Amino acid sequence: MAEAKVLSGAGLRGQVAGQTALSTVGQAGAGLTYRGYDVRELAADAQFEEVAYLLLYGELPSKTELAAYSAKLSKLRDLPQALKEVLERIPADAHPMDVMRTGCSFLGNIEPEKDFSAQRDVTDRLLAAFPAIMCYWYRFSHDGQRIDCVSDEPSIGGHFLHLLHGKTPSELHVKVMNVSLILYAEHEFNASTFTARVCASTLSDLYSCVTAAIGSLRGPLHGGANEAAMEMIERFASAEEAVEGTLGMLARKDKIMGFGHAIYKDSDPRNEVIKGWAKKLADEVGDTVLFPVSEAIDKTMWEQKKLFPNADFYHASAYHFMGIPTKLFTPIFVCSRLTGWAAHVFEQRANNRIIRPSAEYIGVEQRKFVPIERR
């Protein structure tokens, strides 16, 4: 059994900053659990909507509850005209994470959370509307098309692919999107979730918590790593080139995106799952470069640094094989992690104290103010 990672030093590493009943990360013998369920079992057999319900409502739904929940989400997919107009004004070269942040924030203006008793309805609305926010902007700014924001796809993953590509997605692609959304849904006190909880602790509204969390997820050390990993993988034309390139990056002390983790010590339990699906997709498209390049980087990182791929690394090629533009990778993460963020906001609100740590002062000693004319 793997020993726990030594957690000390900067970045609040190893500090217990609160309690949660939502997930365990990196506990010996239990890689990642959502409300007690192993994420690998959920990814194998559940639908993302079931997992969202589990996180947001506390237990797995019955068949009837799931049908009602999925129907509720489907009805909430369309965007208000005012939001479409805002999205149409955002340029094509904007970062889609900025689009998500603006879309979420704007919806908070026109459909505000009037009372905390509406928190689940606001979350369900965002869960249903996020794929359209991303795709409406993308298709308008890139293809000049005003797409229909509703589809008859039963799942959120299928709905996203349908809006993006304008056609019914294959069964395999719907399955992989479903797995991906499950794997990304929740991860304890990661940076974006902690951001959401800090915001919630001031008794702010849910849209503010989610908007803040999107800002934290955007960075390449967190959710943005899947895009950065894709950009790196694409630079290599063969496994040999990838090995050489990785050795060079390590020699220059570059960070290799999609590797390492703040909590896991020698593997990320989500990796084996998404890697398996990335391989299936590679076979489907007849890939002979990207997947071997990814494996070569993976092998070199382990041999040289004992660093392992995190959830982001093989997500990069998996999404690429499904024809998803690289810049949309992190926004998909938003569509999923929203469930974890919101569940943490509910938990924070249910037992709140404002989050306000202390700082160790390392500045100059106290001194006398000097008026500007004498400086």
Ligand SMILES: CC(=O)SCCNC(=O)CCNC(=O)[C@H](O)C(C)(C)COP(=O)(O)OP(=O)(O)OC[C@H]1O[C@@H](n2cnc3c(N)ncnc32)[C@H](O)[C@@H]1OP(=O)(O)O
């Ligand atoms: C969904 C997610 O958010 S998962 C994370 C996604 N982020 C990435 O993939 C970005 C690349 N990875 C990283 O930057 C880091 O591994 C993080 C941010 C995920 C975790 O950071 P930390 O907890 O500070 O890492 P940790 O303490 O394990 O680092 C140990 C050593 O390995 C090095 N290291 C860690 N990850 C990497 C990496 N990807 N490439 C090269 N070196 C690395 C660190 O620089 C550190 O070296 P040092 O002791 O010489 O300074």
Ligand SMILES: O=C([O-])CC(=O)C(=O)O
């Ligand atoms: O937990 C973390 O530090 C990063 C994260 O969100 C994840 O791995 O899903």
